[in-house]
Structure formats: structure tokens, C-alpha cells
Amino acid sequence: MPVGGADRVEWDILLRILPTVVVDGFVLGFVYAMIALGYTMVYGVLQMINFAHSEIFVMGAFVGAETLLILQASGLLTVLHPLALLAVVLVLAMAGSGLLAVAVERVAYRPLRGAPRLIPLISAIGVSFFLQDAIRLFESLWRNAFFLTYPTIDLFDRRIPLVGEVEISVKSLLIIVASLLMLVVLTLFVNRTKLGMAIRAVAEDQPTAGLMGVNVGRIISLTFLIGGAMGGAAGALFGVQFGTINPYSGFIPGLKAFTAAVLGGIGNVPGAMVGGLVLGMLEAFAASYMSLLTGGAFGAEYKDIFAFSVLIVILMFRPQGLLGEVVREKL
């Protein structure tokens, strides 16, 4: 559809928005990366894709929204320092999602351990639908609305000038800092601590790890706890960043994060990070530039095609992902 003024490519505009697009890409990428960590950790340990992870992410977003809304109703929202607020929100969201992930593992996956690979996958999809509607039911009963809006916190919306016209909002910066911090802590935890070693041992070979005195069940629960907590934190930050949440908003981010995990090499922690960033950046560029470059013929709504095209290409040419190693089939 021809639009006045957009019938030629405007190079000056392309260049002018470049820094903003890069910042958007980073923010989105870090959100995807944080969710992807949950997929990757569970896969690393169980060789199973936890498709209920997007609902665990949504759980975090809802816990975050409820925390802020309840604080707002009790008048504490303006009393507490915004950073203290953020800390409270993150801790509660991580706890809620982490515990939910552990519960899901207990109820839906543990009884199926040893079953063919496809069975827990189906059970995961079932849990995913169940959780969506459970959240919807609960919020409908509790608030008579299941589309929640995050209260506005002025400090988070404030913008810090970077260079020239480019600005970054405080909340975008918080997402980047929080996810980098979590990634570092997680990497150190997995590689430097005893529990981390136990997780790696279980990932390597479950029966042997068990024979060496590792409590396999507990380590698997721990993996779900950590992965779930990451997803919860990502959910709460997603809510703060974009301001709105409903029980079904986990689906697309979850799918993207899964793509990111596969892209980076599923089972590989830094891989999830790299995959998330590549995907976030790709999406931001595709969405912002597509309509400019095609004179409005293709709009931002086609951005999702890119994520999934990349997934297909990666699976075709490098099935182990960018940073992944070839995982041998376990029996």
C-alpha cells in the first residue's frame, strides 16, 4: 500500500533510529535470554523441553503485578523507594515461579520419568494449558479482570540520555543489569559450587551420579527451582517494561525464548544468553526497519517470521546450536 512520504527508502531516518533499535534489541534479547535459561537448564539435566515454562514466566509477571497492585492499594507504592520495590517484586516473583516450577515437576514430570521422551512433552503442553486457565480463573475471581496493568513508577520511566538523541529508560537499564547479574551468578553457581557440580553430574549421567551419592531427585527439583526463578524474574521485568500482562501473554515470549535456547545450543547456559541476544536484536531490527525498507509493504507484524525462520535454518545447518555440542543420545 503506497503511503505518502514512504515510497522511497529514507536513509537518514534509518541511521537516526539505529541506536534506539540497538537498545530495544538488547532489552528484548535479555528478556528472552532470561526465559531461555529455564529451558536450557531443564533440558541440560533431563533432555526434556519444559513447555510449561512460558506459564512459569507468566506466573512471575502476575506475582509482580499483584505485588505492585496490592502495595498501591495499601498506599505503600509511593512510600517505598522504587529500587526497594523492584527488589521486593523480583524476590516474590522468583519465589512464586520457582516454587511453581518445582510443583510442576513433581506432579507432571516425575511420575513419567523413564517413560518415552514424547510423554513428558505432552504432559508439559497439558500443564501449560492448565496453568493459563488456572491463572485466568484465579484473577477473574480475585479481581474480576485477568488483563492486569502494572502501576506506573515514575523513576522507571525516566530516561537517561546516552549520546546525542539516544536515550535509555531506567527500566530498560534495570532489565539489562538484572539479567547480566543473574547470568553471572548462575554461571558461577553451576561451575564453581558443589551443588553446581552435582547438577552437572546429573546432566552427564543420572544413574552414575546417583551411585556417587548425588540425590538425583533433589538436584532435579533444584534445577527446576533455579530455572523457574529465572523465568519469574524475567516475567516481572517484562511486566515492568511493557506495562501489561494477561494469562496468555507467555506464549509468544516463551516460544521465542525456546527458539533462543535452541539457537544458542540447548543445554548450554552461555548459549541461551547468546541465542536470546541474537534473537532480540534480529527482531528489533526486522520490526523497526521492515516497513521503512519496503516502503510500508511489509510492516512490523511480520517480525515473528524472522525468529522462526532462524530456528528452521539453525536446525537445518547446525542442529546443535551456535555454542552447543553434539549431545549423544542417552539410553
Next chain:
Amino acid sequence: MTRLRGVLVALVLLVTAALLVPAQAPVRAQATKGKIKIATQSPLSGGQAVLGEGIKNGAQLAIEQLGGPIKRLGFDLELVPFDDQAKPDVGVANAKNLVTDPDILLVIGHLNSGVAIPSSEVYKDSMLAMISPANTNPKITDRKYKNVFRVVGRDDVQGVVGAEFAAKEMKVKTVYIIHDKTAYGQGVAEFFRDHAPKVGMRVVGFEGTEEQANFDPIITPILARRPDLVYFGGIYNQAGVFFKQARAKGLKARFLGPDGMDSSDLAKVAGQAIVGMHYTTVAGPVSVYPRAAKFAQDYKAKFGKDPEPFAAQAYDATAIGLKAIENAIKAAGGKKPTREQVTNEIHKIKGFRGLTDTFTFDAKGDPVPATYFVINIVSGDPAKWGQNKLVKTLRINPPGAGM
């Protein structure tokens, strides 16, 4: 084990009792000549439920207050609300369902044109009259179905009203247009776009999106184009998020939208971001209708909140339908009329005094003339939605009205 059995027996008894209760209700109603049902179809769940519920409540109030004549003619009157979830497929499924109930003689709905268009295809087959309190897409009546009516104006006029207002009153030179890719949102946005050059505005962007959460990639190109105005053809639940994120990202442009913006939930979602923005609407705030003051009181007394936009229109649509049913009963000699008879009677109604206007329909089912309003949002507080300022009122005939 015995305890479990006890629980089971109790459960079975409970379920049986629950099944028996509604079965007893119709026994009382034997003495009448039969039942006449009026259906509403509107979103009662999801992001647009606030407006959809207003439509249901408006119809309910009308049936209670104006159903007397039909009851005196010996019929039971009942409202059957359907939830179309603002989804075309759900609306059509409901429509197929409700046409099989011979007691339903009228449908009040829908909220969304995208749902009303396919659903009315189903109503048409059984000549079931549909009076829409809210649909503004031209296609609703342009298909010239005999059974389809509306009590509000059209987007081809509303989009033009918006463009005229932007150019002449807001002194806008450049505009960026966003829409939600629905029959309603895209439709009104296209009418705005097509009229913009005629009043000296340059359209610097036109883009559709179904995004609900992350508008960053859409906002960035808008920032770069620096338009004077952003026009959002869509509904408040999506637009509110967009407005909020656009302001947070530093967009300085003024905002304008169609009647999809008209809900206190817009303020709930967007807060300060929408203060000072304008929207055009086919449904003015209840305060602009002198005859609607009592309606507003009754509504608040019954439902505990102020009427949402389109509640008064739903009341009027129902009132017209009730009058037509009454006339049809009389014409049928006191017997229950057919759906086609009811549809014919609606066409015969001339100069019906409702709350929001005096209604006469043209051959297509459009009101002649229709009223359009431009409203200015004064506060980001949802509780102050009713204080929004009316800045312009226009009465315009539908295009090609043969009256």
C-alpha cells in the same frame, strides 16, 4: 471407604438438586401465550469486557423498564446474553446457536464490527433482526441486509470527521497512522488516511499491528518521523498500552483516535499519557443527552457503576426492538410474530424518540442523520472519565442516504 461413599452420595444428591432447580422455573410461566427472548452478543470476558458488559446491562434495563406493553399482551420477556469474546469465530458459533431458539426474535449487538459482519450473515438466513448499538464499519449496512440495523454513525464519516478535526482545529500538518488490523480499526484508519491529503495533512506512516505488549519496534520509526499527530484506529485495551509506551519513549506527538478509545479503562492502562488527547465518537458521554439523565441514575442504582459508552445506545436499540415486537404482535392479531414480521416493523419505525437521538432508518438500516462527537480527555484518572470535555458535535447523514 465408607466416608468416601458418603461424600459421593452427597455429591450426586447435590448435582441432582442443582439440575432440578432450573427445571422447576418454567412451570410458573405456563399461563402466558409464550416466551419472547431478546439476545445480546458482546464481549463479556477479555480486554473489552467493560464495553461489552455495558451493552448487556443497557439492554437489560430497557427490557425491565419498557417491556410492559409486551407483557400486557400476554408474553414473557427474557434477556439471553451471549459472550462473543470480541472474536469473530465465537460470535458466529453463538449466532448459529441462537438462531435455533425460535423464541429469540431480536439480537442486540455486537460491539466489534469484525464480529458483527460474519455473525449477521447467520442472522440473515433466518431474517432475525440485529440492531447494533456500537458497530461503525460501513460494511455492516452496506451489504443491504434487510434485517441489519444500527443506531450509531459510520466509520467512513467518523474517519473523515477525525481528519477534518485534526487539520482544522488541531492544526496538524503531519500524521502517523496505526491500526489494529480489524474491520473496525483498519477501516476507520483508512478513511482517515484517504481524507487527510484533502485537508492538507501529510500521512508519514500507516501501519497495522496485532501486538499487545511490546510496541518498541513500532514507536521507534514514529519517533524518527516526528509527526505532529498519531492516529490510532483501534480499541482502548491495545491503544492504551501503545500510548503509554510511546510517551515513555519520548514521543511528543498529539494523539487522536476513534470511538474505540471511549472507555475509562483507557485511563486505567495509559494514565497520564493520554491527558489532552482527543477522540471522535458516535456515542457521546451520557451527560450530553438531555433525555438520558434518568437512565444514568437508574443504571448506577442497578449496576453500581456509571454507564459505559454504548450502554445508552444498547438501551435505545432494545427500545426500538421492543416497540417493533409490540407492533408485530398487534399486527399478527395477538399471536407471537415471526422474525420476519419483527424485521419489517423495525423498518416502519419513524422518528422514534430514544435517549440518545430520534431514530429513523434509511433503507440500508443506517440512522438518518447520525451524530458524531469530538471529545477531549482531561484526566489520566479513570474515575474522572465522565468529566471529559465535549468539544464538537456534528449531525451528518450517511453517504447515499435515500431519505
